[in-house]
Amino acid sequence: MHDRLAELIDNIKALEEKRSELAQKIREENREVYPEALEKNLIHKVEPLELNCRVAAVDGGLAAQEFHGFDLVLTRAVSVIFDYKNSKRASHIYYPSRIPDAEPDALTALDSHEFTWHKSLIRLRKEIEVACESVEKHKPDYILLDGSIVPQISDKPSEDSPVRPLYNKLLEDYKRLYSTCKEKECQLIGVIKDSRGKRFIEIIEKTLPAHQKGVLATSHDTSFLHFLLNAGERTFEFHYSNAEKEHHVLKDLGEWSPFIHAFYIKPVKDDRPLRVEFLKTHRDAGEVSSLIYSLSTINQKYAYPAILIEADMRAAMDRSELERACRNLLLRAGRRISFLPLRRDSRSFR
Amino acid sequence: MELGTVISTLEGPSTTDFSFVVSNNKVRKGHFVQSETEEGLLIGAVTDITRANRYFERAESIAEYERGGESLSKNFPTTDWEYVVANVRVLGVYSEGHLLRSTFPAAPGAKVSIADEKLLKGILGFDENGMLLGQLENHKLDVKVSLNRLLQKHFAILAMSGAGKSYLTSILIEELLERKPEQGRVAVVVVDVHGEYTGFKSSPEYSSKTTIFEGRKIRIGLGKVSPQILGEFLPELSSAQKRDIDSVLLALRQEKKSKNELFDLDDLIEKVGSSGMKETTKAPLLATLSSLKALRIFSKSDNPSVYELAQPGRLSVVDLSNIDNMRKKQLLVAYFARKLFTARKKSRIPPFILLIEESHNFAKEKASKQDMLSKSIVEKIAREGRKFGASIGLISQRPVQLSTTALSQANTHIIMRVTNPYDIKHIGEGCEALDESMLKSISTLRVGEALLIGEAVNFPVFVKIRSRKSKKSTKGEEIDVLARKFEELREKKKADVEAFI
Structure with a gap:
C-alpha cells in the first residue's frame, strides 16, 4: 500500500514537472498566432476593473430521495444581485427571495440513468428560469452562472428517453436566456470552478511537435494552465467547440452556438485557473476577464467571485430540508406501497 | 413587544x-x-x-x-x-x-x-408593600420583596469584595427603617466590622433612628455570663478546669447576689486565686482568665443592654472597625447574638434582624475551637430563629468558608458578582434553584446587579439595585479620595506647625 502510494506520488510529481517544463517552453516561444484562437497571442494580462455596476449570480440546489414507487426531487434556484460602487458592495437583493422555497417534483418508473438526467435537468431548468427572470426584472450589467452557460453532454438524454422532452424544454430555456441577455444588454458569463475541459489543450496541441504532446494527453486544461499562466493572466479567447454543428449539445442551440466563447484565467498565484464561458454579444474577453478577475482576487487561496459563493450558500439544500419534505409527504399520504423507502435505505439491522 | x-x-x-x-x-x-x-x-x-x-x-x-x-x-x-x-x-x-x-x-x-409586567409582578411574588430593592433587570418593574418572605427564613448576601454587598445591605436597612408601626417594624442590629454603616448616623432621614455602638466601649457584664457560656468563651480549658471554674463562678454569683452586688472579671480572678483548687489547675486557669482580661471587654454590666440594642424600627450599628483582635470580635458577637436570641425567645425585645458582615469570620465552616466562638449561636439562630422572629442576614465574600449549616438555613440568597471558582461552586451546591446558566452569570454580574433567588421570590430574578438614600460611610471611600484627603490633612498639619513656630 505505502509503496504503491509512493509510486503514485512520484508519477504525479514527474507529470507536474513535465507540465511545468512544457509550459515554460510555450511561454518562451511566445507564438503570436494559434489556430482556432480568437485573439492574437497565447497569454493576455488582465486589467483590474473598478466595479461600478450591477452583477447577478445564479446557483441552484438539489436534493433527491428514491422511494419504492417514485422518485422525489427538490430543487431551488436563487439569484443574488450585488450593486458595486467604487469596487465596494453597496447593496444586495435576492430573487425570487432570500431563501426560496424548494420545489418538489416526482417521477415514476425511471431507471437510474434517467433519474440522474431528470434530477440534473430539473435543477438546470430552475436555474435558467431564475436567471432569465432575474435579468428581466433587475436588469443587471452582468449575470454569472455557477458552471457552464450551455448544457453538458452528460445532461443530454438519449432520443427515446422519457426525460428527453425535459431536455428539449431546457434548450428553449437557454435560448430564452441568451436572447433576454442580448436584448437587455446583460453580459452572460459562466464560471466553472472545477473544469475538466480539454479544449485549450486541443488547440495548442496542434502547434506542438509530436514528442511534446505526450504530457498534454494526460492533462486537463486547468492542470496544465496552472503552470502556464501567472497570476493576473488569461488565455486567448476561443470558441466552445471547433465544430459547433457536430457538437452534441451546441448543435441543439442552433444560431446561438457560435456565440459561446471561453477562456481561462488565473486570478491569484496560489489557486488554480478558472474556466470562463461567455455569450459573445456585447463585451469581449478582455472586459469579461477584468470583471472576473476583480471579483475573484479577494482570497489568495480561493479565487472565486464572492457573489457566486453567496449564491451557492443561498441555494444549497440542507439534508434536513429533504427529510422534512419526506416526513411531510408520508404524513399526508399515509402508509402506501409507493411511499415505502428503498430496501437499501431501510435495512433491518443497519 | x-x-x-x-x-x-x-x-x-x-x-x-x-x-x-x-x-x-x-x-x-x-x-x-x-x-x-x-x-x-x-x-x-x-x-x-x-x-x-x-x-x-x-x-x-x-x-x-x-x-x-x-x-x-x-x-x-x-x-x-x-x-x-x-x-x-x-x-x-x-x-x-x-x-x-x-x-x-x-x-x-x-x-x-x-x-406582561402586570402579570409578572404576581408571578414572581413581588409585594406591593414590600421592600424596594431595585428594578427587575431588563424590565421596568420594581422589585419589592415581602418582609416576611425575606426575613422569616433568613437570607444571605454573597459577593466578592467591592461588588456592592454593603450598599445592598444599606438599602435593606433603609427599607426596614422606613416602615411605619402599622406595617410592623423590626429591630435592626448590624455587626459592622469595617464601619461601613456609620453613615446612617449622619444621614438626616435615618440619624434619629440610628445608634452607633463603638466596639471599644462595648462590655460584657460577667454577672450575666452563665458557666456554660464562659466555657464556650474559653474552649482551651480542660474538663477539670471547666468544672472548677463553674463552681467558682456559681459561688461568686451567689455571694454577690446575696449582697446585691455586681461583679466583674477581676472578682472572678481573685476568687479563683483564693480558692482551694489544686495548684496544677489553678495556675493555668488564672493565666487563661488573665488573657481574657487583656481583651478588656468584661465589666460588671452589659454595655449596651439588649434592650438598647434591639428597638423596633431602629438601627443599632455594632461598630467593630476599631477592634483588630478576632477573638474579641467573636466573643462580642457570640455574647450579644445569644442575648438577643434569648431575649427574643422570651418576647422581651421586638423581632429583630441580625446582619453579620464578614459572616465567614463569625461562623467559619472549618476552624479551630478557639476560632469558633460565635459559630454555634449563629447556627442556632439560623436553625431556630424563624419560630421566634429572630432573623439573621449573613453577608460574606467567602461563601466557601461560611458554615454550611448557617448558609443552608438562609432560604433567600442575594448573589452579587463572585469570581472565585470555589465560591461559585459552593454557591451552586448550596442553592438548588440555581441552574448552570445562572451560575455562569454570577461571575459576569456588574457592580450593583444581583441575583435574587429563594424564598423571597417565586423564581430567580436579576435585580438592578436601586440607589441608596443613606450617606456612605467614609470607610468605603474610593482609594483616590482617601489618598487626596490624607495628603490634604498632612499639608494642613504642616502648615499648622509652621504657623505655631
Missing part, C-alpha cells in the same frame, strides 16, 4: 424548555417572556442567547478573506446570515391569576413576546 418565533429543535419545545428565533434584538438573557399555548399563557425566562453566522464558522476562510485588511462584510452580505436563538426555561402557565405547572409545550411557530 414581539421578540421572535418558537422553533422546533431536537430537544424541544418541551414542557420545560423551548427556543425561539429572535426577530427583535432587544431580547436579553434574563428577560421574562410569554407565548400563547393551548393551556394558557406560557411564561418563561430567557436562560441563554446564541448568535450564529455561517460566514464566520471557518477560521481559515475568514483569515484568508481578511488578510488584505478588508472585512469579510465588504465583499459578502454577512449580516444577512446572522440569526439569534434564545433558549427559554418554562416557569409555568398563567391561568386565572395563578402560575400552574406547564403540561403542554409551546407550539413551533408561535410568537414570543415580552412578558
Whole structure:
C-alpha cells in the first residue's frame, strides 16, 4: 500500500514537472498566432476593473430521495444581485427571495440513468428560469452562472428517453436566456470552478511537435494552465467547440452556438485557473476577464467571485430540508406501497 | 413587544424548555417572556442567547478573506446570515391569576413576546408593600420583596469584595427603617466590622433612628455570663478546669447576689486565686482568665443592654472597625447574638434582624475551637430563629468558608458578582434553584446587579439595585479620595506647625 502510494506520488510529481517544463517552453516561444484562437497571442494580462455596476449570480440546489414507487426531487434556484460602487458592495437583493422555497417534483418508473438526467435537468431548468427572470426584472450589467452557460453532454438524454422532452424544454430555456441577455444588454458569463475541459489543450496541441504532446494527453486544461499562466493572466479567447454543428449539445442551440466563447484565467498565484464561458454579444474577453478577475482576487487561496459563493450558500439544500419534505409527504399520504423507502435505505439491522 | 418565533429543535419545545428565533434584538438573557399555548399563557425566562453566522464558522476562510485588511462584510452580505436563538426555561402557565405547572409545550411557530409586567409582578411574588430593592433587570418593574418572605427564613448576601454587598445591605436597612408601626417594624442590629454603616448616623432621614455602638466601649457584664457560656468563651480549658471554674463562678454569683452586688472579671480572678483548687489547675486557669482580661471587654454590666440594642424600627450599628483582635470580635458577637436570641425567645425585645458582615469570620465552616466562638449561636439562630422572629442576614465574600449549616438555613440568597471558582461552586451546591446558566452569570454580574433567588421570590430574578438614600460611610471611600484627603490633612498639619513656630 505505502509503496504503491509512493509510486503514485512520484508519477504525479514527474507529470507536474513535465507540465511545468512544457509550459515554460510555450511561454518562451511566445507564438503570436494559434489556430482556432480568437485573439492574437497565447497569454493576455488582465486589467483590474473598478466595479461600478450591477452583477447577478445564479446557483441552484438539489436534493433527491428514491422511494419504492417514485422518485422525489427538490430543487431551488436563487439569484443574488450585488450593486458595486467604487469596487465596494453597496447593496444586495435576492430573487425570487432570500431563501426560496424548494420545489418538489416526482417521477415514476425511471431507471437510474434517467433519474440522474431528470434530477440534473430539473435543477438546470430552475436555474435558467431564475436567471432569465432575474435579468428581466433587475436588469443587471452582468449575470454569472455557477458552471457552464450551455448544457453538458452528460445532461443530454438519449432520443427515446422519457426525460428527453425535459431536455428539449431546457434548450428553449437557454435560448430564452441568451436572447433576454442580448436584448437587455446583460453580459452572460459562466464560471466553472472545477473544469475538466480539454479544449485549450486541443488547440495548442496542434502547434506542438509530436514528442511534446505526450504530457498534454494526460492533462486537463486547468492542470496544465496552472503552470502556464501567472497570476493576473488569461488565455486567448476561443470558441466552445471547433465544430459547433457536430457538437452534441451546441448543435441543439442552433444560431446561438457560435456565440459561446471561453477562456481561462488565473486570478491569484496560489489557486488554480478558472474556466470562463461567455455569450459573445456585447463585451469581449478582455472586459469579461477584468470583471472576473476583480471579483475573484479577494482570497489568495480561493479565487472565486464572492457573489457566486453567496449564491451557492443561498441555494444549497440542507439534508434536513429533504427529510422534512419526506416526513411531510408520508404524513399526508399515509402508509402506501409507493411511499415505502428503498430496501437499501431501510435495512433491518443497519 | 414581539421578540421572535418558537422553533422546533431536537430537544424541544418541551414542557420545560423551548427556543425561539429572535426577530427583535432587544431580547436579553434574563428577560421574562410569554407565548400563547393551548393551556394558557406560557411564561418563561430567557436562560441563554446564541448568535450564529455561517460566514464566520471557518477560521481559515475568514483569515484568508481578511488578510488584505478588508472585512469579510465588504465583499459578502454577512449580516444577512446572522440569526439569534434564545433558549427559554418554562416557569409555568398563567391561568386565572395563578402560575400552574406547564403540561403542554409551546407550539413551533408561535410568537414570543415580552412578558406582561402586570402579570409578572404576581408571578414572581413581588409585594406591593414590600421592600424596594431595585428594578427587575431588563424590565421596568420594581422589585419589592415581602418582609416576611425575606426575613422569616433568613437570607444571605454573597459577593466578592467591592461588588456592592454593603450598599445592598444599606438599602435593606433603609427599607426596614422606613416602615411605619402599622406595617410592623423590626429591630435592626448590624455587626459592622469595617464601619461601613456609620453613615446612617449622619444621614438626616435615618440619624434619629440610628445608634452607633463603638466596639471599644462595648462590655460584657460577667454577672450575666452563665458557666456554660464562659466555657464556650474559653474552649482551651480542660474538663477539670471547666468544672472548677463553674463552681467558682456559681459561688461568686451567689455571694454577690446575696449582697446585691455586681461583679466583674477581676472578682472572678481573685476568687479563683483564693480558692482551694489544686495548684496544677489553678495556675493555668488564672493565666487563661488573665488573657481574657487583656481583651478588656468584661465589666460588671452589659454595655449596651439588649434592650438598647434591639428597638423596633431602629438601627443599632455594632461598630467593630476599631477592634483588630478576632477573638474579641467573636466573643462580642457570640455574647450579644445569644442575648438577643434569648431575649427574643422570651418576647422581651421586638423581632429583630441580625446582619453579620464578614459572616465567614463569625461562623467559619472549618476552624479551630478557639476560632469558633460565635459559630454555634449563629447556627442556632439560623436553625431556630424563624419560630421566634429572630432573623439573621449573613453577608460574606467567602461563601466557601461560611458554615454550611448557617448558609443552608438562609432560604433567600442575594448573589452579587463572585469570581472565585470555589465560591461559585459552593454557591451552586448550596442553592438548588440555581441552574448552570445562572451560575455562569454570577461571575459576569456588574457592580450593583444581583441575583435574587429563594424564598423571597417565586423564581430567580436579576435585580438592578436601586440607589441608596443613606450617606456612605467614609470607610468605603474610593482609594483616590482617601489618598487626596490624607495628603490634604498632612499639608494642613504642616502648615499648622509652621504657623505655631
